[in-house]
Amino acid sequence: MCSIYKNFSLIILSVIVLLSCFLLGCEDDSEVYEIGNEWTSPYLSSFMIDTLTVKTYTIQLDSTVTSGQSKLLVGKHSDPLFGKIEARTFFQVNPNELVIDGEAIYDSAALLLRYDNYYYGDTLQPYKLNLHKLDNRIRMNSETGYLYNTSQINFNESVVGNATIYPKPNTENAYVRIKVENSLSEDLFNYLQQQDLEDQESFVTHFKGFSLDSPEEANSIIRFSMEESDSIITNSGELITNPVFRIYYHYQSEDGNVADAQYFDFSLNTLYQFNQISTDFTGTPLQGLSPDNPLPSEQTGNMSFIQSGLGIFTRIEIPYVKSLYGISGNLKLMSAQMFLRPVNNSYLYPYYLPPTLNYYQGNHLDNLIGSFTDGSGEEIAIEPYIDSQFQEDNYFLVPLTTFIQSELGSDVDNDYTLLIYPTTYPAQSLDRMVFGNSDYSANRLQLNINILTY
Amino acid sequence: MKVRFYWMVIIHLISIKAIAQSGAVSPYTYFGIGATESFNTSRYNTMGQTGIALGSGIYLNSRNPASVTAISGSTFLYDLGVQGSVNISESSSDRETRVDGGLSNLAVGLRLNNHFAISMGMEPVSQSKYKISTTIPLEGTASDYPVILEGEGGISRVYSSLGYQLNDNLSLGGTINYFFGSVDQSHRINVNSETMTDFVVEKDNRYSGIGFGLGMQYRHKFDKNLGFTFGGILNFKSKIAQNTETITRTILSSASQEETVEEVKGNVYLPMETGVGIALEIGRKWTVTADYANKKWDKLEYTGTSERHKNENIFAVGAEFRPKGLIYQEFYKKISYRVGLNYSTGNFKIVNEEVDKASASFGLGIPVTQSGMTMNVGYSFTKRGWISDSYVKDTYHLFTISFSGFENWFVKKYIN
Secondary structure, eight states, rough: OOOHHHHHHHHHHHHHHHHHHHHHTOOOOOOEEEEEETTTOOSSSEEOOOOOEEEEEEESSSOBBOSOEEEEEEEEEEETTEEEEEEEEEEEEEESSSSSTTTTTTEEEEEEEEEEEEEEESSOOOOOEEEESSSSSSOOOOOTTTBBTTTTOEEEEEEEEEEEEEOOOTTOOEEEEEEEHHHHHHHHHHHHHHSOOOHHHHHHHHOEEEEEEOOOOOOOEEEEEEEEEOEEEEEEEEEEEEEEEEEEEEOOOTTTSHHHHOOEEEEEEEEEEEEEEEEEEETSSTTOOBTTTTTEGGGTEEEEEEETTTTTEEEEEEEEEEGGGTTTTSEEEEEEEEEEOOOOOTTOOOOOOSSOEEEEEEEEOOOEEEEEETTTTBBBBEEEEEEESSSOOOOEEEEHHHHHHHHOSSSSSOEEEEEEEEEETTOOOOOOEEEEEETOOOOOOEEEEEEEEE | OOOHHHHHHHHHHHHSSOOGGGGOOOGEEEESTOOOOOOHHHHHHHHOOOOOTOOOOSSOOSSSSGGGGSSSSEEEEEEEEEEEEEEEEEOSEEEEEEEEEEEEEEEEEEEOOOSSEEEOOOEEEEEEEEEEEEEEEEESSEEEEEEEEEEEEEEEEEEEEEEEESSSEEEEEEEEEEEEEEEEEEEEEOOOOOEEEEEEEEEEEEEEEEEEEEEEEEEEEEEETEEEEEEEEOOOEEEEEEEEEEEEEEEEEOEEEEEEEEEEEEEEOOOOEEEEEEEOOOOOOEEEEEEEEEEEEEEOOOTOOOEEEEOEEEEEEEEEOOOTTGGGGGGGGEEEEEEEEEOOOOOEETTTTOOOOEEEEEEEEOSSSSSSSEEEEEEEEEEEEEOOOSOEEEEEEEEEEEEEEEOOOHHHHHOO
């Protein structure tokens, strides 16, 4: 009998063990109680801090790279904020073939340009273009391999071609024809007929290229593209694809009639091309600005400035990030973002807001030392938020979490800065922007930092 | 020997997963060390969690250490319970059902000599298990962040009670408790910024401490059919060392994590508890009892939660009916019927309101062997809180099964 009950006990105890294992296994963890925050007290608190000091400066780069961008910028524009801006382009041309048939008879020549979808200033006035011949070859800076908005190549003051146009940027099938003096182009024609050229180098030694500018203040700067675009056929049946320097010729027919016109093309060399851009700040808020003399926004009406073609950008300093630790040692940055607000009326016609802004990490020498990328590794380009109702609270929202995080996390005060550019840097354009600093009442710069303490 | 081997297996199993991990699942267990109750073995739990004035030669009673002197000379008593629960929490917007379960208690006891008897056991003291979704405001703005609060764990006690029987009427007892356990809490804020998705502060609290309790029972038989017992208990305020490991975890957008760990030592307290109870034995068929206990919570503070503690009053009544009386020789034919009510004022106020709790319990004691093992099945139904904007109503169904009994092991030795 003793063993019977012992066995029974064993069975019962086994049941308990199994049952308890079963019950332990049937926990249900998926549900969450939604409860108001009245009676819980998370050991987390979150704060939005918008009082951290932000200093802004307008900075000018020594120079900006303008070579190899496949954009020709030409014109003069008097900007109330950025002064008298002048743009002039330099380019080398290369014959598409090294030889012209000896029987061909020269007719005329023209430079054919294609508008880009960009201009700066007012395009309603007639616009003069002057073509000059280069005295010196376009040579890259031997150290950097680039040419800059400040680079200079000597050219002959005499005009070898000109046109007066009514600019039609953004117009399909629009092009510009600049008639080139026969003295110059017939000479080139003859040169290619007579010399038995073996390479382009020999040609470029003979003919160094063109410079194009606008002699009068038409108050606009227009841009021509060297990029491939849809072919157009002119009224006279002429085909234009890329911009070309074109010499027209014909052959003498045996019956004495004039035969069909033909042409010989010289391509614009995309590598040996650059834009010279300069300005005179006299009488503007930026008077005194130079690469050696950044202007704090306090000295420029609590505003700071950006202009891509002139290498003018804004430096932002946030010097006291570590003071956040004064709130709590147990601090976690959740997010940080900065509102850059363009100054009202600074982007009325003919001006406009840059379509996007880029921002970079800079050091005390204003050198770029890092960029900001999104999750897929692309540089972040910030589009403006447009206040469609009143047009008065437009802003660019700059994500700064990673920047503030690295400033908070670094052991030393590395005093990194933020450098704000229009995305079109380097200078293919003259996009501009003016925004208020933290004391500019109407369009205040605002840095919002969301932190957690625990 | 095989039986004892099984005991060791079970004890081992228990030590893997502490007893206190089972049971109450409720947002109300968010506070302090979790929800505390007067846990006991199954018979007393199903009699409305009474026991201050009860004693038994068959059922160990952990509520009053003086009760162990009811164990008769030649027996070894044991009690092992498992439980399963279904809790329905209803707020003004939600209704959640949760199922949970596990081992609930373990106790053994025996008489040492004419005067002394001891018992030992393990049972939960507090239980915490919740998952709460709430928000924290972003100060300085009108917006807020979602936060999920999660917690799990509890404190258990291993106790040893020694009872001393002065004479037929009066027994005194003392208990020494070793409190241990852990409550792991985490607060997860959903940030969703460019750099991180979540930030988690995890506090893993480990507890250990010693506590003491005293008890007395005075019995008086008016006649053959009417006995009266008065009981009293005093559990001293207990200091429990709290070792908190704070782990902050940043879940980065890249799905990787950054962690910091910090350790802080502190203390939590269990309140002083005083309780009195009376019980009547009517014939051999009826036991009726009533308890009152008071726990002095009001000066106790727990870090991390903001509830205001207040003193807790517990009222309990219970009864057991044995149709055929307590005749051991016919034991296997007998079923005991148990019923009880328990009301607690609760030990905290939320937004200035007490959250009280009432429960009703029913149980059966079913003999399963001739030798003295009883299977106790129990069901209790508890209501806590109510539905409103800030509160939750818990409806808590608890099912328990325990096996209690005795073995005449001293006698057996002679037989073997």
